[in-house]
Amino acid sequence: MTDTEKLAYLTEIINLAAIQQLPKATEHFVSDLHGEYDAFDHILRNGSGRIREKIADLFGDALSAKEQTELCFLIYYPEELLQEKQLDDHAWQTLMEQLVTVARYTSSKYTRSKVRKALPPAFAYILEELLYQYDADFNKEAYYNAIFEQIIALDTAPLFCQELAFLIQRFVVDHLHVLGDIYDRGPAPDKIMDRLMTLPSLDIQLGNHDILWIGSYCGSLPCLANVLRIAARYGNLTLLQEGYGIDLSAAIAFSRKHYSENPAFYPRDAVDALSREQKQDAMLLQQAFTIIQFKLEAAVIQRHPEFNMHDRLLLHLIDANRRTIHMDEDYPLINACFQTVDSKEPYRLTTDEEAVINDLMMQFHASLRLKQHLHFLAEKGTLFHLSNGNLLFHGCIPCQENGAFLPFTFGEKSYQGKELLLFFQKCMTQSLAAPHIQDDLATDMIWYLWCGEGSSLFGKKAMKTFERYFIADPATHQEQKNAYYTLREEENFCCQLLEAFGLAATGHIINGHTPVKVRKGETPIKANGRLLVIDGGLSRSYQSVTGIAGYTLLANSFGMTLAAHQSFTNRQKAIEERIDIVSQKRLVVRQSERILVAQTDIGAQLQKESTDLLTKLKQQHHQT
Structure with a gap:
């Protein structure tokens, strides 16, 4: 080793040691953006x-x-x-x-x-x-x-x-953590994706709505039907048409042909004013893709009995006159739109339905902007992330009431806890590598992540979409939450969960997914500060329930601070009236001593690099 090379090694070792003594940089945590670009951009x-x-x-x-x-x-x-x-x-x-x-x-x-x-x-x-x-x-x-x-x-x-x-x-x-649900409900998730792609340092924990879009691109027809239904429900068809260049003319023509006026299917209040024709088309499309969705989901459920979702097959339980459905008892049907359901073969797509959904799938694969966004989302996105001693994930870890992880069997192997999430992640990677295959286990598993009992993104026993649309009795609409959502209030459970993921019990669990109902007195700080929920309702459709417009979390060298945000109207009004949207901050963790880079994940990496360099330097010295 020459003197110049030796000096280079020594200089780098000195540099790495010095960096570790700098204060820890600021991390920013956001969740459940739901297409609210203006508010997210302001934050x-x-x-x-x-x-x-x-x-x-x-x-x-x-x-x-x-x-x-x-x-x-x-x-x-x-x-x-x-x-x-x-x-x-x-x-x-x-x-x-x-x-x-x-x-x-x-x-x-x-x-x-x-x-x-x-x-x-x-x-x-x-x-x-x-x-x-x-x-x-x-x-x-x-x-x-x-x-x-x-x-x-x-x-x-x-x-x-x-x-x-x-x-x-x-x-x-310095670094942004996005805890899922970039897509659906709000009007501009595409703009959020464009913004995220400009940021120098970020990671994404995928949400259930994100997985729908990834599944749609990966070839999952039921995911695609859900995307169309939700876009129509929230009056966001412009996102598909103008944001991603998806031609909906064939789908609109189909829905106009087969469906009629049904007030229950008009879109919820959209951010941008819709014309009468746009509202009418959204109403018809929502009906059409609701039925297409049920048929396509049935095909997945039938070819995967291990999903244990046969109770979600409901179309064959509708009586011949389309007025009632027999489940545990007979229920009158409301808002019925079963024109394309054949009572003899209720789960068979009609020729027109098949043509419409296949055309849309081809367009999803052909949209370059959509491909760019979803590949970025899949590249940066994981189902959980470990960061500086903290465990980040969108929804839950499926658990039993006693706190043990809930096991699920796929193929011939049982998965639970961390291994279950890694299995889901592997399936997503496999499906993304072959997006034109529509009926393999990997692709069907992405749809399962949207609504299956074992999904860490869904976190409920069953999704009651059919009941909410077509049965008046609100008792049938209730979706039983996984035991995790009760257990996460207990500090001991949270400490055990951190340890199960290889972290110290002094870390924190950070979640999104479930809006914190501040209006009803709910707090985002749970389990004596061991778990933080930062979905406070950035999506405008939730704010009447939550009472605020979202939480964000900041973690710097002094500790962790929750920021509660006021409702945000739009960029232009914020600028004209100088309206900021942080309403109050709450210190969650105060450090007795300032955190240095040496105490972070980056610090551990720098120390390893320094040790490796020192080892090489000593080896060279002994050889000479």
Whole structure:
């Protein structure tokens, strides 16, 4: 080994040791986005309130509350607000100096190398000089002033300020965890996917609604029917038509031919106003794909008796006059739309139904934007994730009432707990590799993840879609939750669950999936703080029940903080009226000593790299 090579090893070992002594970077946890792009985008831009806190720390004595808010929103929305600015040279320099101060503060826990990689190429050299101006008041004062003066003279101040604002957004949160349900209900999950694909560091724990879309692309016809039904139910057909280029004309023509006025199937209030024709088509399509869904699901249930879902085969229980259904007893049918159900072969698709669903499947495979989004979702998405001693997953771990994991047998092997989730993950990977195969176990298992008793994403005994549509008695609509949702209130159970996944009992379990009904007094903090639920209703369709507009979680070197959010109308109103959406924060975990990188997963990785380098260095020394 040459002296140069030895010095390189030593330098890297020193660097790795130094990095481990930096404060832990901030993690941001969000869940159940459900297509609410504007609200999600705002939460990313304001760092769940972190930017406002940083500005208060820096300028609390120098700027009024109104001035602080103005600076906040300029950082959140520089594209719009900088266009309004008509400033003189002095004001532009003051603004740039303020933004540089915030950028320096938010980047202070990162290495210079990491900061350098985040800098916009056009201003990288200038920004690096400004962010590390240790002697601005002495030797280089004129130097820094000259930088600002030239930026202004060259009419580049608005662009420079915009890049600084984006840089601050990037620095305030280092890593994003998305705990599932990006898709369905809200109008713009495609925009959320576009945004996620720009982020430098994130992971995704898949939700039950995400798995529907992945299943649809992977060839699962019942998943696809569910996607169409839900899109029609929430008036989001534009997402398919314009967002992903799916031509629904054949499906609309089919539904107009076979279905008629049925008020129960009109879409729920959509975010964007729908025309009378759009509402009418959504009403007809929802009927059509509800029936197609039941038929396609029956085929999966019948070829997989191990799914134990034969109680979900209901079409053959409808009497000949279509007025009642016999389950445990006779129930009158409401909102009936069984025109295409043959009483002799109730689960057989008609020729037209088969043509419609196959056409849509071909279009799903042909949509390049959809393919890009779903491959990214599958690449970044897992059913659970271990991060810095915490266990993240969307819904539940299926359990028995005594706290033991609930076992499920597929093929000839039984799975439970962590192994069950790994099996589901393997099936998803296999199905994604061969998306044109529609009836293999791997693809059918993705649909099972949507609604099967053993699914960690569903977490209930059975999905009562049929009953909610067609039976008036609300007792039949009840979906029995898995015992997990009772057990998760107990600290001992949560500690045992953490240990089952190889984590210390001092960690935390972080879930989404079940909206926290704050209005009814429910708390997101369970099991003496050992488990946190961060689905508080970002989706507008839930907010009348939850009473808030979602929770997010921040974890930094000082501890963990829950942020409860106010309802968010839209981007334009937020900008015009300077409406932020964090209503209150609640400290969940306070660290007695600040957490360092050395105590994180990254720190463990850096220590391993350092040890390996030191070992190689010693080996080379002995050889010479």
